[in-house]
Amino acid sequence: MTGTANAPVEHQIETSPGRRSARRRALIAGATGNIVEWFDFTIYGFTAAVLATVFFPPEFGSGALLATFALYGVAFLARPAGGIFFGRLGDRLGRRRSLSLAITLMGCSTAAIGLLPTYASIGVAAPLLLLLCRLVQGFSAGGEYTGAATFVVEHAPSHRRGLYAGIISSSSFVGSILATVTVLSFSLVGAEHFADGGWRWPFIIGGVVAMVGLFMRLAVEETPAFKEMQENDSLPTRPLADLFRNHWRTLLTSFVYFASLGVVTECVNSTVDRQPFDRHPVAVLR
Numbered sequence: 249m250t251g252t253a254n255a256p257v258e259h260q261i262e263t264s265p266g267r268r269s270a271r272r273r274a275l276i277a278g279a280t281g282n283i284v285e286w287f288d289f290t291i292y293g294f295t296a297a298v299l300a301t302v303f304f305p306p307e308f309g310s311g312a313l314l315a316t317f318a319l320y321g322v323a324f325l326a327r328p329a330g331g332i333f334f335g336r337l338g339d340r341l342g343r344r345r346s347l348s349l350a351i352t353l354m355g356c357s358t359a360a361i362g363l364l365p366t367y368a369s370i371g372v373a374a375p376l377l378l379l380l381c382r383l384v385q386g387f388s389a390g391g392e393y394t395g396a397a398t399f400v401v402e403h404a405p406s407h408r409r410g411l412y413a414g415i416i417s418s419s420s421f422v423g424s425i426l427a428t429v430t431v432l433s434f435s436l437v438g439a440e441h442f443a444d445g446g447w448r449w450p451f452i453i454g455g456v457v458a459m460v461g462l463f464m465r466l467a468v469e470e471t472p473a474f475k476e477m478q479e480n481d482s483l484p485t486r487p488l489a490d491l492f493r494n495h496w497r498t499l500l501t502s503f504v505y506f507a508s509l510g511v512v513t514e515c516v517n518s519t520v521d522r523q524p525f526d527r528h529p530v531a532v533l534r
Contacts, residue, residue, distance in 0.1 A: 270469060274403035275412055277468045278396040279419040281351050281461040285392040286423030287430075288358035288454040289385055293320055294431040298447045302366045303375045319379055323386030332488065334391020339487045342470050343399040350391045351461050357384035359455025362448040393420060402471035427454075 292299070296316045304312035330350075338346035361381045367374040397416045404412035430450045435442050477483050484490055491499060 271403050271405065273468045274471075275400055275415065277461075277464040278347075278400040278416055281347060281465055282392060282396045282416055282419040283423040283426065284454070284458045284461040285351060285354050285389060286420045287427045288354050288423075288451075288458060289323070289389050290424045290427035291358075291431055291450045291454060292323075292361070292382065292385070294428060295447045295450065296320060298443050299378070301443065302447070303364075303378050304367055315375070319375070319382050322379060323382045323389070326383045326386030327390035330387035330390025331394060332390075333387070334395055336487060337391075338395055338398065339484050342474055343395065343402065344465060344468065344470050346391060347395045347399055348462055348465050350388045350395060351458050351465065353384055354388040354392070355455045355458025355462065357381045357388065358451050358458065362451030362455065393417075399471060402473040 297313065300308075300312040300316040304315055308315065334346045334350055337349070358381075361378065364377050364381070365374060393416070397413050400412045400416050401409045427450070430453065434446050434449055437446055
Protein backbone atom coordinates (compact mmCIF):
# COMPACT_ATOMS: atom_id res chain seq x y z
CA MET A 249 0.00 0.00 0.00
CA THR A 250 2.72 2.49 0.97
CA GLY A 251 4.87 1.60 -2.03
CA THR A 252 1.93 2.06 -4.40
CA ALA A 253 1.01 5.42 -2.90
CA ASN A 254 4.57 6.74 -3.13
CA ALA A 255 5.27 5.61 -6.69
CA PRO A 256 3.54 8.56 -8.47
CA VAL A 257 5.22 11.02 -6.11
CA GLU A 258 8.65 9.53 -6.83
CA HIS A 259 7.93 9.71 -10.57
CA GLN A 260 6.93 13.37 -10.28
CA ILE A 261 10.12 14.17 -8.37
CA GLU A 262 12.26 12.34 -10.94
CA THR A 263 10.63 14.14 -13.91
CA SER A 264 10.25 17.59 -12.35
CA PRO A 265 11.86 20.51 -14.26
CA GLY A 266 14.33 21.19 -11.46
CA ARG A 267 15.42 17.56 -11.36
CA ARG A 268 15.83 17.39 -15.14
CA SER A 269 17.95 20.54 -15.05
CA ALA A 270 20.15 19.08 -12.30
CA ARG A 271 20.63 15.89 -14.31
CA ARG A 272 21.67 17.85 -17.42
CA ARG A 273 24.19 19.87 -15.41
CA ALA A 274 25.57 16.71 -13.85
CA LEU A 275 25.91 15.02 -17.24
CA ILE A 276 27.63 18.05 -18.79
CA ALA A 277 29.96 18.47 -15.81
CA GLY A 278 30.82 14.77 -15.73
CA ALA A 279 31.45 14.54 -19.47
CA THR A 280 33.37 17.83 -19.65
CA GLY A 281 35.59 16.87 -16.76
CA ASN A 282 36.24 13.47 -18.32
CA ILE A 283 37.14 15.12 -21.65
CA VAL A 284 39.58 17.44 -19.88
CA GLU A 285 41.14 14.58 -17.92
CA TRP A 286 41.85 12.52 -21.01
CA PHE A 287 42.93 15.56 -22.99
CA ASP A 288 45.56 16.24 -20.35
CA PHE A 289 46.54 12.58 -20.08
CA THR A 290 46.92 12.11 -23.85
CA ILE A 291 48.93 15.14 -24.96
CA TYR A 292 52.05 13.66 -23.36
CA GLY A 293 52.06 10.79 -25.85
CA PHE A 294 51.75 13.10 -28.85
CA THR A 295 54.64 15.30 -27.74
CA ALA A 296 56.93 12.44 -26.65
CA ALA A 297 59.37 12.97 -29.55
CA VAL A 298 60.02 16.55 -28.44
CA LEU A 299 60.01 15.75 -24.72
CA ALA A 300 62.77 13.21 -25.35
CA THR A 301 65.08 15.95 -26.64
CA VAL A 302 64.10 18.40 -23.90
CA PHE A 303 64.25 16.28 -20.72
CA PHE A 304 67.11 13.91 -21.53
CA PRO A 305 70.77 14.46 -22.51
CA PRO A 306 71.64 14.42 -26.24
CA GLU A 307 74.03 11.49 -25.80
CA PHE A 308 71.07 9.25 -24.93
CA GLY A 309 70.11 9.14 -28.61
CA SER A 310 67.16 6.86 -29.28
CA GLY A 311 67.29 5.79 -25.64
CA ALA A 312 65.81 9.19 -24.72
CA LEU A 313 62.66 8.40 -26.66
CA LEU A 314 62.41 4.99 -24.99
CA ALA A 315 62.82 6.64 -21.58
CA THR A 316 60.10 9.17 -22.46
CA PHE A 317 57.68 6.40 -23.35
CA ALA A 318 58.68 4.54 -20.19
CA LEU A 319 57.51 7.57 -18.22
CA TYR A 320 54.31 7.45 -20.25
CA GLY A 321 53.78 3.87 -19.10
CA VAL A 322 54.54 4.68 -15.47
CA ALA A 323 51.31 6.66 -15.29
CA PHE A 324 49.32 3.49 -15.93
CA LEU A 325 50.96 1.83 -12.93
CA ALA A 326 49.64 4.63 -10.72
CA ARG A 327 46.07 4.31 -11.95
CA PRO A 328 45.00 1.37 -9.73
CA ALA A 329 46.17 3.26 -6.64
CA GLY A 330 44.23 6.30 -7.79
CA GLY A 331 41.13 4.21 -8.39
CA ILE A 332 41.24 2.80 -4.86
CA PHE A 333 41.96 6.17 -3.27
CA PHE A 334 39.32 8.19 -5.12
CA GLY A 335 36.77 5.39 -4.88
CA ARG A 336 37.12 5.31 -1.11
CA LEU A 337 37.09 9.10 -0.96
CA GLY A 338 33.90 9.20 -3.01
CA ASP A 339 32.22 6.69 -0.71
CA ARG A 340 33.15 8.59 2.44
CA LEU A 341 33.10 12.29 1.48
CA GLY A 342 31.00 12.37 -1.67
CA ARG A 343 31.27 11.83 -5.41
CA ARG A 344 31.57 15.51 -6.22
CA ARG A 345 34.49 16.10 -3.85
CA SER A 346 36.33 13.08 -5.18
CA LEU A 347 35.91 14.16 -8.82
CA SER A 348 36.85 17.75 -8.01
CA LEU A 349 40.09 16.65 -6.40
CA ALA A 350 40.86 14.31 -9.32
CA ILE A 351 40.51 17.01 -11.95
CA THR A 352 42.47 19.49 -9.82
CA LEU A 353 45.41 17.10 -9.55
CA MET A 354 45.28 16.37 -13.27
CA GLY A 355 45.16 20.05 -14.20
CA CYS A 356 47.99 21.05 -11.88
CA SER A 357 50.29 18.20 -12.92
CA THR A 358 49.60 18.83 -16.62
CA ALA A 359 50.30 22.56 -16.38
CA ALA A 360 53.42 21.75 -14.35
CA ILE A 361 54.82 19.69 -17.24
CA GLY A 362 54.47 22.75 -19.46
CA LEU A 363 56.39 24.84 -16.93
CA LEU A 364 59.18 22.39 -16.06
CA PRO A 365 62.79 23.47 -16.68
CA THR A 366 64.69 21.40 -19.22
CA TYR A 367 67.62 19.01 -18.80
CA ALA A 368 69.93 21.75 -20.06
CA SER A 369 68.82 23.93 -17.11
CA ILE A 370 68.70 21.58 -14.12
CA GLY A 371 70.18 18.30 -15.33
CA VAL A 372 68.88 14.99 -14.05
CA ALA A 373 66.25 16.72 -11.90
CA ALA A 374 64.29 17.48 -15.08
CA PRO A 375 63.30 13.87 -15.93
CA LEU A 376 62.69 13.16 -12.23
CA LEU A 377 60.21 16.04 -12.05
CA LEU A 378 58.62 14.81 -15.27
CA LEU A 379 58.27 11.37 -13.66
CA LEU A 380 56.56 12.93 -10.65
CA CYS A 381 54.09 14.79 -12.85
CA ARG A 382 53.26 11.64 -14.78
CA LEU A 383 52.66 9.69 -11.57
CA VAL A 384 50.23 12.37 -10.41
CA GLN A 385 48.49 12.31 -13.79
CA GLY A 386 48.10 8.54 -13.65
CA PHE A 387 46.92 8.65 -10.06
CA SER A 388 44.29 11.23 -10.99
CA ALA A 389 43.15 9.35 -14.10
CA GLY A 390 42.57 6.28 -11.95
CA GLY A 391 39.71 8.00 -10.18
CA GLU A 392 38.27 9.92 -13.13
CA TYR A 393 36.37 7.61 -15.46
CA THR A 394 34.67 5.34 -12.92
CA GLY A 395 34.08 8.31 -10.61
CA ALA A 396 32.46 10.34 -13.40
CA ALA A 397 30.35 7.36 -14.48
CA THR A 398 29.15 6.79 -10.91
CA PHE A 399 28.40 10.48 -10.45
CA VAL A 400 26.35 10.72 -13.65
CA VAL A 401 24.54 7.39 -13.27
CA GLU A 402 23.42 8.30 -9.74
CA HIS A 403 21.97 11.53 -11.15
CA ALA A 404 20.34 9.79 -14.13
CA PRO A 405 16.71 8.67 -14.29
CA SER A 406 16.37 4.94 -13.75
CA HIS A 407 15.45 4.22 -17.40
CA ARG A 408 18.43 6.12 -18.86
CA ARG A 409 21.37 5.06 -16.73
CA GLY A 410 22.93 3.07 -19.55
CA LEU A 411 22.72 6.06 -21.89
CA TYR A 412 24.31 8.39 -19.36
CA ALA A 413 27.13 5.92 -18.68
CA GLY A 414 27.69 5.52 -22.43
CA ILE A 415 28.05 9.27 -22.87
CA ILE A 416 30.74 9.35 -20.19
CA SER A 417 32.57 6.49 -21.88
CA SER A 418 32.45 8.26 -25.26
CA SER A 419 33.71 11.52 -23.80
CA SER A 420 37.08 9.88 -23.09
CA PHE A 421 37.70 9.55 -26.83
CA VAL A 422 36.65 13.16 -27.38
CA GLY A 423 39.44 14.24 -25.03
CA SER A 424 42.00 12.18 -26.96
CA ILE A 425 40.80 13.63 -30.28
CA LEU A 426 41.02 17.20 -28.99
CA ALA A 427 44.52 16.51 -27.67
CA THR A 428 45.57 15.28 -31.12
CA VAL A 429 44.12 18.34 -32.84
CA THR A 430 45.73 20.72 -30.33
CA VAL A 431 49.22 19.25 -30.62
CA LEU A 432 49.08 19.11 -34.41
CA SER A 433 47.84 22.70 -34.53
CA PHE A 434 50.75 23.96 -32.46
CA SER A 435 53.17 21.84 -34.48
CA LEU A 436 52.16 23.71 -37.62
CA VAL A 437 54.24 26.69 -36.46
CA GLY A 438 57.28 24.65 -37.48
CA ALA A 439 59.52 22.03 -35.95
CA GLU A 440 62.05 24.50 -34.57
CA HIS A 441 59.49 26.74 -32.89
CA PHE A 442 57.59 23.78 -31.48
CA ALA A 443 60.74 22.20 -30.04
CA ASP A 444 61.94 25.56 -28.75
CA GLY A 445 58.97 26.03 -26.45
CA GLY A 446 55.80 25.63 -28.48
CA TRP A 447 55.34 22.17 -26.98
CA ARG A 448 54.65 23.79 -23.61
CA TRP A 449 51.39 25.45 -24.64
CA PRO A 450 49.21 22.32 -25.02
CA PHE A 451 50.10 21.36 -21.43
CA ILE A 452 49.42 24.84 -20.09
CA ILE A 453 46.12 25.01 -21.97
CA GLY A 454 45.20 21.61 -20.53
CA GLY A 455 45.81 22.90 -17.01
CA VAL A 456 43.69 26.01 -17.57
CA VAL A 457 40.82 24.07 -19.12
CA ALA A 458 40.91 21.66 -16.19
CA MET A 459 40.09 24.54 -13.87
CA VAL A 460 37.02 25.27 -16.00
CA GLY A 461 35.97 21.65 -15.55
CA LEU A 462 36.53 22.00 -11.81
CA PHE A 463 34.19 24.99 -11.52
CA MET A 464 31.55 23.14 -13.53
CA ARG A 465 31.70 20.23 -11.12
CA LEU A 466 31.56 22.44 -8.06
CA ALA A 467 28.39 24.03 -9.47
CA VAL A 468 26.58 20.67 -9.47
CA GLU A 469 25.00 19.26 -6.33
CA GLU A 470 25.92 15.92 -4.80
CA THR A 471 24.17 12.82 -6.13
CA PRO A 472 20.77 11.88 -4.66
CA ALA A 473 22.05 8.38 -3.83
CA PHE A 474 24.93 9.67 -1.74
CA LYS A 475 22.76 12.23 0.04
CA GLU A 476 20.28 9.50 0.89
CA MET A 477 23.04 7.33 2.35
CA GLN A 478 24.23 10.30 4.41
CA GLU A 479 20.76 10.97 5.75
CA ASN A 480 20.26 7.31 6.63
CA ASP A 481 23.75 7.05 8.13
CA SER A 482 24.44 4.09 5.84
CA LEU A 483 27.73 5.15 4.22
CA PRO A 484 30.01 2.11 3.66
CA THR A 485 32.80 1.81 6.19
CA ARG A 486 34.84 -0.81 4.30
CA PRO A 487 33.84 -0.41 0.64
CA LEU A 488 36.87 -2.22 -0.81
CA ALA A 489 36.39 -5.25 1.42
CA ASP A 490 32.67 -5.30 0.59
CA LEU A 491 33.52 -5.18 -3.12
CA PHE A 492 35.79 -8.22 -3.01
CA ARG A 493 33.54 -10.18 -0.66
CA ASN A 494 30.13 -9.53 -2.22
CA HIS A 495 30.79 -8.60 -5.85
CA TRP A 496 33.91 -10.52 -6.81
CA ARG A 497 32.23 -12.26 -9.76
CA THR A 498 31.17 -8.96 -11.30
CA LEU A 499 34.61 -7.52 -10.60
CA LEU A 500 36.36 -10.46 -12.26
CA THR A 501 34.07 -10.32 -15.29
CA SER A 502 34.68 -6.58 -15.70
CA PHE A 503 38.43 -7.03 -15.34
CA VAL A 504 38.59 -9.73 -18.03
CA TYR A 505 36.33 -7.75 -20.37
CA PHE A 506 38.24 -4.48 -20.16
CA ALA A 507 41.63 -6.21 -20.26
CA SER A 508 40.61 -8.02 -23.44
CA LEU A 509 39.21 -4.81 -24.90
CA GLY A 510 42.47 -3.00 -24.17
CA VAL A 511 44.56 -5.72 -25.84
CA VAL A 512 42.35 -5.75 -28.96
CA THR A 513 42.41 -1.96 -29.19
CA GLU A 514 46.18 -1.80 -28.96
CA CYS A 515 46.56 -4.57 -31.56
CA VAL A 516 44.28 -2.71 -33.97
CA ASN A 517 46.12 0.57 -33.40
CA SER A 518 49.53 -1.02 -33.96
CA THR A 519 48.28 -2.72 -37.14
CA VAL A 520 46.84 0.48 -38.59
CA ASP A 521 49.84 2.61 -37.68
CA ARG A 522 52.62 0.67 -39.39
CA GLN A 523 54.23 3.64 -41.10
CA PRO A 524 57.90 4.31 -40.20
CA PHE A 525 58.28 6.32 -37.01
CA ASP A 526 60.22 9.11 -38.72
CA ARG A 527 57.18 9.80 -40.95
CA HIS A 528 54.84 10.27 -38.02
CA PRO A 529 53.46 13.88 -38.05
CA VAL A 530 54.60 14.59 -34.50
CA ALA A 531 57.76 12.53 -34.52
CA VAL A 532 59.02 14.50 -37.52
CA LEU A 533 59.40 17.44 -35.13
CA ARG A 534 62.68 15.93 -34.03
